[in-house]
Amino acid sequence: MPQSIPSYSGIPMPSLRRLPGYHHFLKQLTELKEEYVSATTIAQELKLIPIQVRKDLAYTGIIGKPKVGYPVKELIIAIEEFLDWNNTKKAFLVGVGDLGRAIIKYQGFHKLGVEIIAAFDSSPEIIGSTIGGIKILHVDKLTTLAKRINVKIGIITVPEDAAQSIADKMIVGGIKGLWNFAPVKLKIPRDIVVQSVNLAASLSVLCKQLSDVIKK
């Protein structure tokens, strides 16, 4: 089997990943009171080509006007609907180190419809404290609480060796989507969705490109 992913709605993964970038730029345009925007303009800003932008946007169901472009407000809404940002999803975060703290405090995920309800750790010093309005609880409460509150997303910011066991607990608690920052390939059932943020991969690519460029 390949690195096959649970059926998602026909959109290619790269297109899906580009959509938030379009949204971001469109939001800037609304501040400038622009009513319409062309694929050409978007492409220039994001260093893409117009045809690619049109293809990507088409997946959201938006319909543009020839000669005019896309209606900015409608397009923003189309992207948000498509990405399901309006549907708030509850999330638990486990592992309140610096990275966990950064994610808890960062306001930007609300607009993606993700709301961190509680955070968990195993260290007695921080359990009971509050960060960015979020209570830090003991990991042991994770599973039962997840079940009770019907939490859908689990954010894993624990060290590598704890990641799998935390993932297991989350899954038992009924969590369906994992956002994983630990450098591990999580072993999970088919019906669970995972996105891993692979920092080592990203930095390695940078180093490799750098050494190639310099060598040349």
Add this chain to the structure above:
Amino acid sequence: MPQSIPSYSGIPMPSLRRLPGYHHFLKQLTELKEEYVSATTIAQELKLIPIQVRKDLAYTGIIGKPKVGYPVKELIIAIEEFLDWNNTKKAFLVGVGDLGRAIIKYQGFHKLGVEIIAAFDSSPEIIGSTIGGIKILHVDKLTTLAKRINVKIGIITVPEDAAQSIADKMIVGGIKGLWNFAPVKLKIPRDIVVQSVNLAASLSVLCKQLSDVIKK
């Protein structure tokens, strides 16, 4: 122009991104004192298929033995050499918030050959202090210091609106590779390499897959 990337050594980007994962698994094998490993074994562990593993590994120049597999130690070295991990590269980090702190403290990047030499911020409260053995300096010193010490990598962990100007400073300072955590498309000259960690894209993909799975 597409999202074209500076000439890197013929390896496809997806293969390049998978290499650190292979390395990680191989390191575990050495602890178990395994001498050889087959593509099949690696594939199972990382949920890939053997042929893909063989193709990826071939880029490093490793030569395996039919029927036996790949020599683990040699393979580890081949990956490290290929990714240029043995060649230590100096890095500056700008933006000492929680995320910046997390990256400074994280030990794992040393093995990728990246050494954070100094960190920068604009907030007087933390300038002068030390985090994880790293001095926090004022951003104004960034450019001249980068030039003097010959720093190659810049890590950008500042808020969105500061990212571009920091990138500019880094480039003036002679930095050639940017590791960017701000949700911005940086505008940079051709000879500069960028890897952006796009958290919004990652989380959006998760949300979309989740809503598709649940809807079904």
Add this chain to the structure above:
DNA sequence: TAGATTGTTAATCGATTAACAATC
């Protein structure tokens, strides 16, 4: 109107996967 832009259908390109001979 003329020209810019959309959306559709086709062509290209590159990564993944398959087939298979070579080999330990």
Add this chain to the structure above:
DNA sequence: TAGATTGTTAATCGATTAACAATC
């Protein structure tokens, strides 16, 4: 030896890019 595994060459698949008619 027989069978598992590598590495190479070919086929497939999917994303990107091109071509072009439709249209405001």
